[in-house]
Amino acid sequence: RIVVGPDFDQQFTAQEQALILQHEHSHRRNGDHWANGVLLLMRAVFWFHPLLPWAARRFLRDQELACDARTIAPQPALRGLYASTLLKAQLVHPVAPAVCHWRSQPVLKERIAMLKQSKRKALPWVSGQVLVVGLCLGVGAVAWASQGGAMAAGPTVAVMDREIRVDKMPPPSYPKSAFEQSQTGVVVLRVDVDAQGAVSDVRVVSATNPGVFEAVSIAAARSWTYRPALKNGKPVAGAVRIPITFAMDESDEVTETAR
Incomplete structure (x- = not known):
């Protein structure tokens, strides 16, 4: 269920309403609400971990950027209206920040700037995947070699x-x-x-x-x-x-x- 604030139909035009609802439907179809639930569980269990607050903020930031991209991809001509809707949402009634990140002010500038970028090309994406796979294989080979060296050293190695x-x-x-x-x-x-x-x-x-x-x-x-x-x-x-x-x-x- 998508919950909107009071006077939603009066504060936003029909096109703006449609973009906001498409954004939230994209979250639902992508399973972001389940991912956020897992994130909350992890923050409750690993509350003591010093890097978890930073990782949670980065996770929610990337989640919103990805949702923006999915929402605007089928209708690139509406990028300007989408950006103005993001700005307009800052001036209306407040929402609960714990469950809704549409009005995420700290990354608002970055979200609008990302709307100017065109769809990424396939070649850099493939090159990045090849690089990641190569790094993983290299690290695995080094780990295997070091393990073999430790075993060859025998019982004289200090523990x-x-x-x-x-x-x-x-x-x-x-x-x-x-x-x-x-x-x-x-x-x-x-x-x-x-x-x-x-x-x-x-x-x-x-x-x-x-x-x-x-x-x-x-x-x-x-x-x-x-x-x-x-x-x-x-x-x-x-x-x-x-x-x-x-x-x-x-x-x-x-x-x-x-x-």
Whole structure:
């Protein structure tokens, strides 16, 4: 069932109504409501995972872009009307953002910009598929070769009894300027830990919003408490990668997650 707001037939023309309903019917035919249900279940079960909020936003963004493409593909002449309907929908009555993403403001500009693009050509798509298959085969070959090398090494190979553990991880402070500008990001750190469990070095592997969250992430990682890795029953130096997600929920409260 598709639920529309009050005065839907008065606020939108017949053509605009038809485009909105076609968009929602496309969601239904494609099974997006089931996919969203699975997403909600995953967010409930894996609520602690630092990358899940970012992945959920990307999933919903791509879902809306794909639905726009399916809706407008049979009628490319209506792209202008479709874009104006998206803009007009921002000015009418509010809708429930948890179940309807037609008015997704953060990606509105990108959705309208994508309407200008023509249908992709077959050659780049085929080339991309060949590249993905080639990468998968290459990674599989490397993994198989490394496994064979490990087996050939025999019983003399040292056994890692325990990886590095982090006992206490107080979350980093959210930068004031980033909070005021509603900036979010993910920082991946490489933390080197010596055999005594002390931090010897902290480096930034990647950052989705460079120059904003690196400093507070490094400061937090240096203050955490670590247990060194154990190899053959003895503590040894090692390194661990730690992703830190800086995100805000719908009520603009800061959520800081470290894993």
